[in-house]
Amino acid sequence: MNFKDMKVQIISIGNELLIGDTINTNASWLGAYMTSLGFEVTEVHTISDKIELIKSTLSRSMSDSDMVLCTGGLGPTHDDITKAAVAELFGVNLRTDKRVLDYIKKLFETRNIPFSKSNSGQAEVPENCEVLFNKMGTAPGMWFHEEDCYLACMPGVPYEMKYLMENHISKKIQKAFGDIGFLHSRYLKTVGIGESTLSDNIIGDVSSHFENGVSLAYLPMPGGVTLRLNGMGKTLSEAEKSVNILAEYIYSKAGKYIIGEGKELTISEALGKILIQQNKTIATAESCTGGMIANELTNIAGSSAYVMGGIVSYANSVKVDQLGVSEKDLENFGAVSKVVALQMAKGVAKKLDTDIGISTTGIAGPDGGTIEKPVGTFWMGFWSKDEHFAIKALFTKDRLLNKERSSRTTLEMARRVLLNIDEMPYNLEKEYI
């Protein structure tokens, strides 16, 4: 069976989606999930809680595709209208599922909540469905096979929906569509390099790998460019093998830009791991970023092992009094200067007695720019007993974006120094005293 021909439609039920109170993230997640399994997602229908509309949409979608995924309308507050609509559509009755009923009763018992009739309705399902047990909530999932189409109904609560997809429906799909193949994904995160430089100059053309069922996507995200490697195979190890060959090639070309793997990996987490491995401590001296770097570093559980602390020196007096920046240099070169960035990084490391000091000083905006130093001008400093330098960048006109970019660039600068990578983020030049 060729999966390129498999069509799926998604139906999202709920007024909250139509009036804009809730953004339909379920449909995006399901779209990505089904695409990764090789299905073509042709339509998403978001509809209100009306029985006739649910029936007609279900009926049309099922006749136009091989599979339909339906979310929402299963909670007790929705009067179980999805189940009633499905039962009417298929001309069957509802039955009470004993396992689900017992489970819900027990759940209420544990939580000391009285069990009412409307709660027992949660255990009712159309006669012709296969129940998909939902241990994340009270509404079960349902699986139907009617008129040459498969239908899965799930609650609209995102984590319940995802649980059912990943644990039950994925298996049902495997079974229903036979040799569906296996998907293996790796997410390689890069920081400090632009998407086009990375794709055109560093990695180059890798289309020869695509013959093995592998795909490579460049996903620009706020923290950097993530490389998504997807591989499909008849077995999991086949899928892994082709992905790993491409990953190895990418590492050989772009290894120094890759901070690690995983969709959610951040530069502060990657840097933290290195600091632990090297048994080193760090402190921050922040002007323009105003505490953002310290905040990012301490978002990581266990960061107290290597973050001693930091000084937010927003006012020049704090730079002088707390970090030992020279008043004369401040006057001569200005707060946004190489010499001040250097003194801040060294000052905080000395003061807080750490192995490494990092610093930022810049013009975040919207005001404060000059012709010589426009909004977006940033100096970022590094100090350790082995190295002491600063890098200069011109970011954007947007205050928050500037804070974010200089924070990330500073953290990536530290990561590269610790790993003896000479090239700085965005190829910025190291400047010494």
Next chain:
Amino acid sequence: MNFKDMKVQIISIGNELLIGDTINTNASWLGAYMTSLGFEVTEVHTISDKIELIKSTLSRSMSDSDMVLCTGGLGPTHDDITKAAVAELFGVNLRTDKRVLDYIKKLFETRNIPFSKSNSGQAEVPENCEVLFNKMGTAPGMWFHEEDCYLACMPGVPYEMKYLMENHISKKIQKAFGDIGFLHSRYLKTVGIGESTLSDNIIGDVSSHFENGVSLAYLPMPGGVTLRLNGMGKTLSEAEKSVNILAEYIYSKAGKYIIGEGKELTISEALGKILIQQNKTIATAESCTGGMIANELTNIAGSSAYVMGGIVSYANSVKVDQLGVSEKDLENFGAVSKVVALQMAKGVAKKLDTDIGISTTGIAGPDGGTIEKPVGTFWMGFWSKDEHFAIKALFTKDRLLNKERSSRTTLEMARRVLLNIDEMPYNLEKEYI
């Protein structure tokens, strides 16, 4: 004309929406917008860039509703497939709109980009449409009236779509549907009080106001509960009047919890305004929040007028050396204690020479909790020459949520002190030395 009977459907065109690369935020925004105008949003269709599918979806939606809003598929990279589909559906040809063509040519000239034939295609529109001039991009909006239904086509780029809705289509709707009425909204932001306490105990039943066409919604957001007051009237001043009467009533009941107005207002912005008004400066001493408070404060443009800086004292040695916390007290009471929070707040204000010092020390988690001081235990300190106290809270088990909540609570604590409001956020008790 009664607007309760007006039905609208939304069609979002684009593969990126179906495969989950882009979340359909346009549909949510449009749903909220049309709901606020009194329309019933019955269906949202997200479909791929296929001409037959676009035609059949358009045709069905138009016959089922009074108005259809369509986004996407207008860019030059999409081969203008939406325009071709619409022209085919209505049996008309495309014509070149001179004003749009001149505008695009000029745009390219200014940017020094060569003008190609595919670019001139952007100026082509179906003969039967009224062009909605789009000064935010190159693809114009289009307005149709066919078979008793209105159709608006817009680009999928969110800010272009919003521009067209707010500046052109809103007026077209007014004209098309006659006495549509006017909507006036106010967003009152509260911090430091739970939704149910606010609605049940403080504000109470306001349903008598609803007769004047006003509605009140409690919107729980990460930063607190926002009250949305919507009013509809035959004239704008009528809509404003009924909203203002309800707002006045809410201020009389819940004024001290309201930090200001506007959807995007943050507690750090509200506090900043007060500090400027009172000509006072502030410094932060952060342990568990790790720089988050300083970061929030400095996210506000112009904050350098009142934020002198801060000290992130993650390690105890930094608390002692930089903030003057007593080593003995640290030993006797632990870092997460009233006395340490008090000393941190005072210490940073003295050291950075500010009018106000605020501090946090707590167990952010996931580890580090004890039976006496479980994860989520936080002390937040305040110092000024007039007052010196700390408040204690038990937040959650989640590290990032804990950082966020204690940051917000600390900022709100400071706001209330500055405004002489004795009640602390979440009714926490002030504890003195």
